[in-house]
Amino acid sequence: MTTAPPTDPALDPAAFAREWEEWHTAKDRALGDPHGFLAVTGLHWLDTEPARFPDAPGAWSTGPDGVVVELDAGEELLLDGVALRGRHAFGPIAERDSVYAAAGDALVEVARRGGRDIVRPRHPDHPPVRDFTGTPAYPADPRWALTGRYLPFDAPRPVTVGAAVEGLRHVYDAPGEIEFELPDGSTHRLTAFNGHQPGSLQVLFTDATSGVTTYAANRSLHIPAPDAEDRVTLDFNRATNLPCAYTDLATCPLPPTENRLPAAIEAGDLTPYERTGRP
Structure with missing residues (x-):
């Protein structure tokens, strides 16, 4: 050659x-991009116990039926143009797939990596985006x-x-x-x-x-x-x-x-x- x-x-x-x-x-x-990887503010690994994170609304957990979020009164996510309130089940997510829900000007990525479910919020005002x-x-x-x-x-x-x-x-x-x-x-x-x-x-x-x-x-x-x-x-x-x-x-x-x-x-x-x- x-x-x-x-x-x-x-x-x-x-x-x-x-x-x-x-x-x-x-x-x-x-x-x-304002919602690209430089905008990621946290990598949160989910388990069966609901957990809250400082950079995303709701309490998040996962189990056999996939990722679930419990939103309190006044909390809201927007998924494919539909407002989510209260409890929402995202269902099983395939390996290397992601679902994105809007939270104000932020995006909350719900994904599966290495056999585990994660939540990875993206905020456009995150300093790495601003300073890139x-x-x-x-x-x-x-x-x-x-x-x-x-x-x-x-x-x-x-x-x-x-x-x-x-x-x-x-x-x-x-x-x-x-x-x-x-x-x-x-x-x-x-x-x-x-x-x-x-x-x-x-x-x-x-x-x-x-x-x-x-x-x-x-x-x-x-x-x-x-x-x-x-x-x-x-x-x-x-x-x-x-x-x-x-x-x-x-x-x-x-x-x-x-x-x-x-x-x-x-x-x-x-x-x-x-x-x-x-x-």
């Missing part, structure tokens, strides 16, 4: 950088846009990985691996999970920059669907931080062991300013 040219073989480095800058700006705009100035990144470089080969498994394989929250585990179905060659000539394989768009893939990885210039725990790379010959493009310029890079109130998965690359991937997102203390 060889290093791929930029997305378009005729694309000059300046055009490549402009396209990347537009993508990076849009990504950070979404991250800084963007994510530092390596300069865009076409030599980090690589061509790889998708190697599908005969059947998806369940892969258990750790999480940013100690003791939590996530299980993902891996449809296959991606083999590619780095600019230094070394060949590697990464276990791939399904991406957000149909047919697309996602890899979680660390490399020799992790904990040095990039976030120590993980980075993520979205990979468009393979072509008819199972070729894929790994544009490491678009390696992104997961929410746990910005906040301790995230449950992000960690890479599987085989995705810990020994080489330095000097492309993509750097450690966020929120973790370095730099302005």
